[in-house]
Amino acid sequence: MADVMVEVRDLHKQFGALHVLKGVSLQVERGEVVVIIGPSGSGKSTLLRCLNRLEEPTSGTIFIRGEEITDPRAKLPRIRRHIGMVFQLFNLFPHMTVLENVMEGPRTVLGMPRAEAEARALELLRKVGLEDKARNKPATLSGGQQQRVAIARALAMSPDVMLFDEVTSALDPELVGEVLAVMRNLAEEGMTMLVVTHEMGFAQRVADRVVFLDQGVIAEQGSPEQIFTRAQQERTRQFLNQLHWDADDETGAPLGSGERR
């Protein structure tokens, strides 16, 4: 039974004269992992940020769990509780400990009692492998650790859908894996996820669907296999080829056409 978690209809977003999103329509079902790829400036992050109205859409409608978030009368804080977001720069609260960061949403937004919130936070930190850092301040953690805390913080709200905005782009390469591992577990547990990323390996292995966004429109979408090995659009192939070229240079591990890492 299809359960549409996120529905986007003809989304346009302009920043002044710059038309970033030019009519994007998308549906994401419960439990689906959708990975959004595309060149810089294609509007990937903008698309994600419109979903919880961090960016205001210029036109178009967005439904989260069937509720229209683009409705001017929508109670945004309430709808946003059901959407978890993880940012490229982590954005942990520096004046709180790791534990307090994860507890913050349930306590302040959901009014959860302290003990319950603390228990839930510790459980989530255990899940991302950071319970021993609970009393630390975020600044003492590595980037990868901070990002895992950020994921725990978002999960503490028990969201129905998780948005990941280039969450590994600011990390040193050796720290990327630990974050992707957490995301993969989440996917396997059935979380509905929209992931903007350049990590093609992750897309290949974890995504149910890959969406290629280019110049503000969805140029192509399909299963990872379809996109990475049998892309139908020329621009998709061009983009992927370019990436392969970079991948060859930096990691020595070629992607694509039938080869798995």
Add this chain to the structure above:
Amino acid sequence: MPYQWRFDVVWQALPFMLQGLGMTVLLTVAAMVLSLALGLLVSLARLSKSSLVTLPARAYTEFFRGTPFLVQLLWVYYSLPILTGLRFSAFLSGLIALAINLGAFVAEIFRAGITSIERGQREAAIALGMTWWQMMRRVILPQAIRRVIPPLGSIWVSLFKDTSLVSVIGVSELMYQAKAVSIDTYRPMEVYTVLAVIYFVMTYPQARFVDRLFERHRVRA
């Protein structure tokens, strides 16, 4: 004939002069508390989305920072009673004028502190589903407070010295007392020298403390 310094005369009058010190401290503390409250409210008003709220707030900060305090003081003491029929004592007029004047500076300090908290913090709070007020209370203001403490410390030290201006409307703080002694002893040179020393002795340790506040903040950043 060279001037004959006679500090002994002033030394005798010192207790009388120091009676004003209590008033000075009272004015400083009271004005600081009031201006902090006022300044915080105005800074939040300036950050509002509604221009109905931001415009008066902006007018207030621009006006009271852009006109001389002495003029504001005299206006509160002489003009306000005529306009409103309310008559305040000299002390209250002085306190009100100080609080309103300082409030404008404090508001700008808070506003700068709040907007210096980077956008990502705001977004993270919003993404969790916080209301504007929850975001301010739990995320933005706690971080902003740390940043505004050094400049507020500077304001405090300035305030301590600026209380001397309310002597012109007859509030018997330190400056006023000193003036009385000077008139009485015909020794303005000595009196005002001693007065300066008293102010310096009071403000120097505080100024050094504020310097340390600035250093600590810089090092951490």
